[in-house]
Amino acid sequence: MKFINKYSKALFIALAVTLLHFGIWEVINRALPLIDAPPIVNGFAYSGYQIGQSPQERKYPSTAEILKDLELMKKYTNRIRIYGALENPETTALAARLGLKVTAGAWLGPDHDDNKRELDALLARTAVYPNIERIIVGNEAILRGDLTADEMVAYLEEAKRTARVPVSTAEPWHVWLRYPQLVKHVDFITVHLLPYHEGLPAEKAVDYALERYHELLDKYPRKKIVIGEIGWPSKGPTIDASVASNVNQARFVREFLAKTAHEPFDYYLMEAIDQPWKVKIEGWAGAYWGMFDAERQEKYSLHGAVPKDLRWVSKALWGSILAFLPILFLAVRFRSWGTGAQVSLAVLLQACITVLVVTWNLPGDYYYSLRDMIILVGLILALLMTTAVLMTYAVEFSEVMFKGYWIRAYKPAAPVPAEKEAFVSIHLACYNEPPEMVIATIESLVELDYTNYEVLVIDNNTKDESKWKPVEEYMAKLPDNFKFYHLPQWPGFKAGALNFALQETDPRAEVVGVVDADYVVTRDWLAVLIPHFADQGVAVVQAPQAHREFENNFFRRMSNWEFEGFFRIGMHHRHERNALIQHGTMTLVRRNALVDLGGWSEWCICEDTELGLRLLEGGYELRYIDRVFGRGLTPANFEALKSQRFRWAFGAMQILKHHLPKLLGKSTLSFGQRYHFLTGWLSWLGDGLQLIFTMSSIGWTLAMLAFPKSFSLPVSIMLTPVLCFLVVKGALGPILYRKTMKDCKWSDILGASLAGLGLSHTIARGIMMGLIQKRGVFKTTNKGKAVKGSIFGLLTPIREEVLLLLALIVAAGAMLYSRGFSNLDAQLWVTMLTLQSMPYWSTLACQIIAQLPDSKPEQA
Numbered sequence: 001m002k003f004i005n006k007y008s009k010a011l012f013i014a015l016a017v018t019l020l021h022f023g024i025w026e027v028i029n030r031a032l033p034l035i036d037a038p039p040i041v042n043g044f045a046y047s048g049y050q051i052g053q054s055p056q057e058r059k060y061p062s063t064a065e066i067l068k069d070l071e072l073m074k075k076y077t078n079r080i081r082i083y084g085a086l087e088n089p090e091t092t093a094l095a096a097r098l099g100l101k102v103t104a105g106a107w108l109g110p111d112h113d114d115n116k117r118e119l120d121a122l123l124a125r126t127a128v129y130p131n132i133e134r135i136i137v138g139n140e141a142i143l144r145g146d147l148t149a150d151e152m153v154a155y156l157e158e159a160k161r162t163a164r165v166p167v168s169t170a171e172p173w174h175v176w177l178r179y180p181q182l183v184k185h186v187d188f189i190t191v192h193l194l195p196y197h198e199g200l201p202a203e204k205a206v207d208y209a210l211e212r213y214h215e216l217l218d219k220y221p222r223k224k225i226v227i228g229e230i231g232w233p234s235k236g237p238t239i240d241a242s243v244a245s246n247v248n249q250a251r252f253v254r255e256f257l258a259k260t261a262h263e264p265f266d267y268y269l270m271e272a273i274d275q276p277w278k279v280k281i282e283g284w285a286g287a288y289w290g291m292f293d294a295e296r297q298e299k300y301s302l303h304g305a306v307p308k309d310l311r312w313v314s315k316a317l318w319g320s321i322l323a324f325l326p327i328l329f330l331a332v333r334f335r336s337w338g339t340g341a342q343v344s345l346a347v348l349l350q351a352c353i354t355v356l357v358v359t360w361n362l363p364g365d366y367y368y369s370l371r372d373m374i375i376l377v378g379l380i381l382a383l384l385m386t387t388a389v390l391m392t393y394a395v396e397f398s399e400v401m402f403k404g405y406w407i408r409a410y411k412p413a414a415p416v417p418a419e420k421e422a423f424v425s426i427h428l429a430c431y432n433e434p435p436e437m438v439i440a441t442i443e444s445l446v447e448l449d450y451t452n453y454e455v456l457v458i459d460n461n462t463k464d465e466s467k468w469k470p471v472e473e474y475m476a477k478l479p480d481n482f483k484f485y486h487l488p489q490w491p492g493f494k495a496g497a498l499n500f501a502l503q504e505t506d507p508r509a510e511v512v513g514v515v516d517a518d519y520v521v522t523r524d525w526l527a528v529l530i531p532h533f534a535d536q537g538v539a540v541v542q543a544p545q546a547h548r549e550f551e552n553n554f555f556r557r558m559s560n561w562e563f564e565g566f567f568r569i570g571m572h573h574r575h576e577r578n579a580l581i582q583h584g585t586m587t588l589v590r591r592n593a594l595v596d597l598g599g600w601s602e603w604c605i606c607e608d609t610e611l612g613l614r615l616l617e618g619g620y621e622l623r624y625i626d627r628v629f630g631r632g633l634t635p636a637n638f639e640a641l642k643s644q645r646f647r648w649a650f651g652a653m654q655i656l657k658h659h660l661p662k663l664l665g666k667s668t669l670s671f672g673q674r675y676h677f678l679t680g681w682l683s684w685l686g687d688g689l690q691l692i693f694t695m696s697s698i699g700w701t702l703a704m705l706a707f708p709k710s711f712s713l714p715v716s717i718m719l720t721p722v723l724c725f726l727v728v729k730g731a732l733g734p735i736l737y738r739k740t741m742k743d744c745k746w747s748d749i750l751g752a753s754l755a756g757l758g759l760s761h762t763i764a765r766g767i768m769m770g771l772i773q774k775r776g777v778f779k780t781t782n783k784g785k786a787v788k789g790s791i792f793g794l795l796t797p798i799r800e801e802v803l804l805l806l807a808l809i810v811a812a813g814a815m816l817y818s819r820g821f822s823n824l825d826a827q828l829w830v831t832m833l834t835l836q837s838m839p840y841w842s843t844l845a846c847q848i849i850a851q852l853p854d855s856k857p858e859q860a
Helices: 002-006 008-028 063-074 090-097 112-128 149-162 173-178 202-219 246-260 276-282 312-333 339-360 370-402 435-446 465-475 493-504 525-534 554-575 591-596 607-617 638-664 671-679 682-706 716-740 746-758 760-772 796-819 824-849
Strands: 079-081 101-106 132-139 167-172 188-193 224-230 267-269 424-430 453-460 482-487 511-514 538-542 587-590 621-624
Touching: 008 312, 008 339, 063 090, 079 267, 090 101, 101 112, 112 132, 112 149, 132 149, 132 224, 149 167, 167 173, 167 224, 173 188, 173 202, 188 202, 202 224, 202 246, 312 339, 339 370, 370 554, 370 671, 370 682, 370 716, 424 435, 424 493, 435 453, 435 465, 435 482, 453 465, 453 493, 465 482, 482 493, 493 607, 511 525, 511 591, 525 538, 525 587, 538 607, 554 621, 554 716, 554 746, 554 824, 587 591, 587 607, 607 621, 607 638, 638 671, 638 760, 638 796, 638 824, 682 760, 682 796, 682 824, 716 746, 746 760, 746 824, 760 796, 760 824, 796 824
Parallel strands: 079 101, 101 132, 132 167, 167 188, 188 224, 224 267, 424 453, 424 511, 453 482, 538 621
Antiparallel strands: 511 587, 538 587
């Protein structure tokens, strides 16, 4: 009772979302009223194969199985049509036992000897079994191109010479119109009327089929017409306006039975029982024409309302049950965030679990082969990963949007007198940087309002003397607390240079400050942040990265605001649980902690973030002060931005692999710290997953075009992970920008989103290479003035993205051309390909925008 009273709101939210979820299922699957039909069927087309059986694999139904099928059909009809004489030969005798009349067939193909055996077997059986009322020699053999009309006539004449019953062959209506000479050699016309294949909407399909029937009747008034196949599939690809579904199948059959009940129509419904084996030869619609599914369960009745999904209650219940406890946990765990946060988390979690439940149930809705099951397992794994990414977005979004205030919100401290100042050693590592840029940074350090500090400038591995000599000459004019070191050949990249600086640090230093070579710092940087180290548990005080000289260039504005989002949103989100990502500039680190933990890690190309995680593992606190104390330059061009982001993604995977035992196992890390360092890079892992989806989509498209019967368009649910990921990723970011950064214009939000999307492929590559490789190469980010290249070199830095973009465009165009522009399934697939192309369009746009000149500064 106490639990209910304390957590009543959380319980109410969980129950409300659960009931809403079930209600949505009920509304979507509300049974539709359709015309009732008489419970009598003139005849069924029948193949007796069970699940796992196939004539292609020579796996046939037993006598008992066939008898059970015939008893099932006997409830609706007294007549069946069978297609072959050599396969399942006992069917005719079993039908005779039950009083079923049979229209027997001989399956004809391109091989004359096989055809001869089929026809001889059919004629022999006809002479023995009086329940065979007529025979059909060949089934769509002319349509398939297995036989010519003249060859078919020869077989028909041979059958007529022997058979004691009427003889025909079966073809679609247009074949009979095309070959009138064929009509002369049959005793009756057996026509197939399947409007689904002709792209007709279900509500017009029966009238269309009857029109074709009467067209044949008018053309050949003296011939009896038997409709050998008529029906609609419950599953299958959309063909123009033809949509395969349970409801449409029931609508078509009921309407046809009702309209023909009082007229002398002779027909066979296509078909009695679903035949999963037909997928391999007819595509995935071929398996779903039955009134009964392959387990012999009725798919629709001939009266009453028809639900869209016969199994919706089970799916809705499982979705609700599986989501209830996790939703309740989140509502309790984040109860301090407010109702809006709890509801947003609950709704997205319910949606993710529902998609997983529906996907898990696909084998119950479709007849899956082993290949399909393997693909399904891969899809479920991808869905689980995508769900993790989406929920990570949801947690950040909910906290930032609805929490209201930050609990851990530190501000600049009051400066202390000079005699109480802690000694600070500022380290500036540079490699091959423009000297004027480095000197500007040093000049800002000279102007600091702080007494007890030194500045160590370490230039490592720069070969060009014109880059480092001017800096050395400038430093020679400064006071003794400014020191310059040139290391002609030094290992360890930036971390190696910083470790060298650590060795040269004044023994009095209590704090080490790190600043990048392009930063101009404010005079009060040390004065108002160093006092935070009075708390002995604090190991890092981090100020945000910020930029200057970006306002008059749209690409630099894009870069700035794309960075800004993390420092104004993500850093606060992580800081709440002391799970800060340390950055290699504008950071202050307690020297003893740095030395005790072994300095900067030279094996990692993101040595700053790696150090921050080690400090957290050591039980230290990392503080974030969200006020700008220094501004650097944005990357010079899009190639430089890509290089920087690739390094970050690669280094993130190095860190994840190295620290995984402590993140998952025994360590001093809190749950919140583990959560952020395990999930913080999930969005980047999502980019890697998206690249896999894209490559898979291109490959699947090629397979569908080359082997249309073996590879079909996937059901809509399979597209959900890609579509959801792209939509959620594209929507949540701009919303948070407007919430947290009022000074960011909509044009800047668009630019930041464009830059973030354009970097997706680079991040994906960095993630994959970081997972595969152990060592990376630290490449400095070009932050000087961009050098404009030739028009021919414009695409060189983005050649991979352009090639993938072209592949997606070709795949989408080929799919529309192959399947038709009005094919709904093809449209959905092309929509997915189009969404997958957005990152590559964004990359191209970023590369073009990066070439644009600066705009004129606004007049004050």
